Amino acid sequence: MAVTPGLFSVDVPRIGTFMFRKRTMRLEIAIQAEYSRLTEGVLTPTIWLDTVCTWIANLKLLTAQAPPGWENLDEIDPTEDDVYQRLKEVSDALAAKEAEFRAKASPGQGQGQGRGAESGVPVQAAVQHAADGPQVP
Secondary structure (H helix, E strand, O other), X not given: OOOOOOEEEEEEOOOEEEEEEOOXXXXXXXXHHXXXXXXXXXXXXXXXXXXXXXXXXXXXXXXXXXXXXXXXXXXXXXXXXXXXXXXXXXXXXXXXXXXXXHHHOOOOOOOOOOOOOOOOOOOOOOEOOOOOOOOEO
């Protein structure tokens, strides 16, 4: 595959080569909106629902080109043998490649999602809420 700015490829053994979009703030917002649609707004999704919807939302929005059978994740047969294992493998391969990009980035330059330990907006340890609201430690 030819190199295209903003895209990168990931080869997933026994599945094929994917071309993914570089994660941007706009795409992250779209991913979160897709996750909300997939979970149908459930406030506390089960671990299974959270995991599968996270995989699908990320892959749907970040995949620019996929091997045969992976073009439309909504159409994947959920009863197919090892379908969840294959979704996990593709998702893990994408996450590993993104982690590799973050490891190469110098502080403050395109680190993408992070744990917040390096930099960010300082937040008080405890936030005082209005008298009628819940108290957060």
